[in-house]
Amino acid sequence: MASRSSASGGKTVGRYELGRTLGQGTFAKVKFAKNTETGENVAIKILDKEKVLKHKMAGQLKREISTMKLIRHPNVIRMYEVMASKTKIYIVLEFVTGGELFSKIASKVRLKEDEARKYFQQLINAVDYCHRRGIFHRDLKPENLLLDANGVIKVSDFGLSALPQQVREDGLLHTTCGTPNYVAPEVIKNKGYDGAKADLWSCGVILFVLLAGYLPFEDSNLMTLYKKVFKADFSCPPWFSSGVKKLIKRILDPNPLTRITIAEVIENEWFKKGYRPPTFEEADVSLDDVDAIFSESGDSQNFVVERKEERPAMPVAMNAFELISKSQGLNLRSLFEKQTGLVRRETRFASKCPANEIISKIEEAAARMGFDVKKNNYKLKLQGEKAGLKGHLAVATEIFEMAPSLCMVELHKTGGDTFEFHVFYKNLTTSLKDVAWKTGDEAQAESSAGEGDP
Known part of the structure; x- marks a missing residue:
């Protein structure tokens, strides 16, 4: 069965295979990735070189990356290495699996x-x-x-x-x-x-x-x-x-x-009360890769080429282990998060409809809600036509096949305001009531009732 990291359509950068988009901002995008040599999961922050130069950020970016690479603290995401291509800068970061606090x-x-x-x-x-x-x-x-x-x-x-x-x-x-x-x-x-x-x-x-x-x-x-x-x-x-x-x-x-x-x-x-100061060792860290990506020579081992392999158009299959690993603490209830005012930037719903039908219905519903839709096989990029509190709301949607008659639809906010994403999700699942077999609220309610929660 296809691994979760292969959901990108086979795009690689150096020794990393790129996966789904985890977040997106004005100057950068963050993608899930897997080190093909070690199998380790990482997050890669991708910056556009042209934007960096246009906003005269190169000097500051080099200082920030150099300092961040030196940070070795148990409560701060680790930065592993930096790479560059002709048009992009890639910052390889620790990927954590416990979800958001x-x-x-x-x-x-x-x-x-x-x-x-x-x-x-x-x-x-x-x-x-x-x-x-x-x-x-x-x-x-x-x-x-x-x-x-x-x-x-x-x-x-x-x-x-x-x-x-x-x-x-x-x-x-x-x-x-x-x-x-x-x-x-x-x-x-x-x-x-x-x-x-x-x-x-x-x-x-x-x-x-x-x-x-x-x-x-x-x-x-x-x-x-x-x-x-x-x-x-x-x-x-x-x-x-x-x-x-x-x-x-x-x-x-x-x-x-x-x-x-x-x-x-x-x-x-x-x-x-109960405070224990953190204990950690200061590691010996090389900044050679940071200097290399900002040099003009282009002959460094830290210069990489982004490659894409063409793959057949079909939803990514997800096995049981991958499904469980997406929940926190092996608690399957958290796969279908309860939506509250403290909304996450990612959520999911299950559907018994065929993947083709799900993607078409989402495409139609999003268009009716005023979103520009870009389709790439079983993935959609949705962007709101009207600007909100933090610019245009952008949502990445992907369908995973969990079983022959069961799909999971994952929606991930890649830009805009998190609370506006919450409203969008509620409106979308309401308009997809014939498609969404089990949404976050329903799954949470069933679990709570089963556990005897008040």
Whole structure:
């Protein structure tokens, strides 16, 4: 049966076989890949060289990649190597299998304080480590907090999430970015901000959501949302302990000058309970590949060619092991995630219809909903015609054959706002009620009833 990594249509870069798209932004796309020599799964961030040069990002990109390659922290995604072709730069990253941290909240509604504290400690460890090396994330949010197979937090996209940003002569960053609900007020005001202080604010929002199960700042009107953020207009629910209430209020201080620092957070009594500083070794890392991809010679072993093999048009088959590996902790219920306000950027539904019929129905429904549709065998790229909160919503769709009479349809947000993706998914599955045999809500409800959950 075809392996999951072969879902790309046979595209290879160097010794890596490229698979599905995991995410997409203005300057880069991230793809699942497999090392054909070792069998190891990785994620590859692909940047367009022309865009890098056009935005005068080459110098900064080289500095960011060099620094990221030196990072060896248990709570930050590892960068393995860098390659380049004539038109692309490929950054090979660790691929983690435990899913997003916030999928745990989607199933549990909220976390208990001790569990939330454990994750928050790991997040602060990662952020503090990177800040000490002059690296700021600038877009900390749920979908950048991943879990490995052992349930350990891995922060992704550190130092690579907002490459166009530059520190000016005043020592401050000046580009507004991030997800509105998680972004610090000084970032929205766009008058310059301290990257460390802004990252800590986002950590405070994340801690609130872990404990509450909902966002501290939320409103359907963007300007009303911004006003709430500017004033730090929020209230803690009654189940928060007094210790964590005080800490969150110190972190979510709208004035960055009086906001608590990470060093003070680490000394906070609530934070210190059960705290174990991370232990790890500083590895001897070569930066030769980083220098090579920015050289003009083009004769380095780090220069690769992207090749594509033609394959017959048929849905990718998925065996039982691959199916189970897509769920977290071998819990098959998480294959059909419950959709809540803390929506994931990827979701699925099962169908008993033939693959040809499913792809046609999705194509028709998406077109009716105002999406531009590009078809490639059993994969679709959908792009919203109207711009949303974070640009045009883009969704990658692929069909997998689980059995002769059962398919799984995977939808993955590759661009735009996650909450808009949630609305799109709900509307799509409603219009596909004759096709979608079991959606996320239905599967979750059945599992919950079977387990006797309240």
